[in-house]
Amino acid sequence: MRILIVEDDLALADGLRSGLGLHGFTGDAVHTLGDADLAARDHPYEAIILDISLPDGSGLDLLRQWRNSGVTTPILLLTAYDATRDRITGLDAGADDYLGKPFDLDELLARLRAMVRRSTGQVTPIITLGDLEICESHREVRQNGTPVALSRREFALLHALASRPGHVLSRGQLEERLYGWQEEVASNAVEVHVHNLRAKLGRDVIETVRGAGYRVATT
């Protein structure tokens, strides 16, 4: 899952990026509203973590602007303004969730997962696909009840496809979800991950749609 972090405190932004990385997310950090707007229009993020007080204005203004222009990406406000009134204002401005600083990294991650789950219309944290069970909170995959060890990227790729069964994702879209800006992406990275997944879970798990991309079988 690729997450945009909008936070002007360099140390916190960096900490978030590392923390998300440890748990299988890919985070991009920006420090101003202007950069945030550019980044959000450029990449399909699964979720955005937004600070309110930024050097070039209020995150709430950007949030309203995004919502008015039809941006539906789940957004979590992460801010030091943590009075009930602030939370109400933030949620009413179009945020999906609100977390006050300082926060617990695990709680933040759980909230991000819940937000993304809701945005894809999924209600349980476990996705079941045939004989596969994908548990996003523990980043665990079981096949017929037996755990299968997957790398961080492999899990992220499987999760991206399994979140919308039957939906085709192109190689470019998958790359965008798996890799942050600073990361070098080998040209065949996605193919390698797909190949590994098929080796571990069986050939039929991921279907190649010629000229379009990949999808998981719906049955």
Added chain:
Amino acid sequence: MTSLRARLFTLVAVMTVLVWTAAAGWTYFHTRSEVQRVLDRRLVEAARMVSSLDLASANNAPNFRRLAEYDRQLSCQIWSLEGRLVGRSASAPTTELSDAKSGFSEKVVEGERWRTYSLVNSRKGTRVLVGDNVSVREKLVGDMMAGLLVPSSVALAVLAALLWLAIDRGLAPLQRLSHVLRARGPDDATPLDVDASDTELRPVVDALEGLIGRIASLRETERHFIASAAHELQTPLAGLRTHAQVAARSQDDNVRAASLAHIQRSVDRTARLVRQLIELAREEAMEPDAVGWTSFGAALRDVSEGVLEAQGPRAAGIASSAIDFDVWIDPASLAIALRNLLENALFHAGGEQVIIETEERGTSLQIAICDRGPGIDPADIHRMRKRFVRGKGSNVGSGLGLSIVELVLDRAGVALELVNRKGGGLCARMVVPADQWRRP
């Protein structure tokens, strides 16, 4: 606590009684002299009348007995010029009422005081004495005064009651004001709901409303300050916590080392923020107590050493020309201002030395601390002095440094100017007025 009403009432009551007493005294003496005059006139007329009666000579004494009941108040004696009592009225004593030959006189006769008019009729050879008993006269005046005093005293009592009520009514707006004030909460900044059209009360209400407004804005500033301070602390704390969690969990040594380095930097930054918050709060609450001639060179040396040491080997260094003058300022204030300015300059030094220059500008002295950093966007140059305002793209400062500098310098009478430096960077100039600096 004294009551305004009681004091007002006492004052008015005392004044009234004083005026009343004076008026009564005046009335008494005036009435008395008027009564004396009228009665004296009567004596004269009675004496003339008796003298002109055709009682003829001193030899026809027996005929005078008829005069007896002329008036109970009046006593009449007729003496022959040789000193024989020729006749007298019934109430008159037998002793001569006056020793005076003629005119008015007073004399005590048989224990009573008499005022007598003597009239000599040399043709008839008689001397007529007509006298009033003085005690009777006094009683007459006394009765008249008593007749006046009783209704006056009753009137005085009624007046007192009316005065009390009138003062009560007169002070009613004051009482309403105190009720309104007592019922207000500490955060209530709305205008006082008092109908104060009186010219005496209006200034009080205006002054109170002004005061309430100032207190409200002070509280608002304070609230904003506390909220901002809390906000400023939350973010570095969140960063610390996140990095601590990352460092605890990561298996990757590089990630862990990076997080620990972040933690170290964040702790430094947070410590500086806390120090600045305390400085600001303390400087705001207290007046400088040791204002005097302070050696600028020595202060600069001390502060530079401390700042450079705190910044470690990464620090860019400070260069200054020979500085040899004293400034009239509290040494602690000067140190605070210098430290914050030097820290700012070193943060933004861009790897080049921070330069301190002094220059006489007219009669005032200008001390500039200049860096080769990014400078300040001209649009931001005034905003930057506000609390918690950071320059665009600056993530290192707390936004408090310049506020603190401005606070202490402003109180010391030293101006602070921020100007972008030619060739890039910023100069923070302290302008010391003529009477506040000297060469030793």
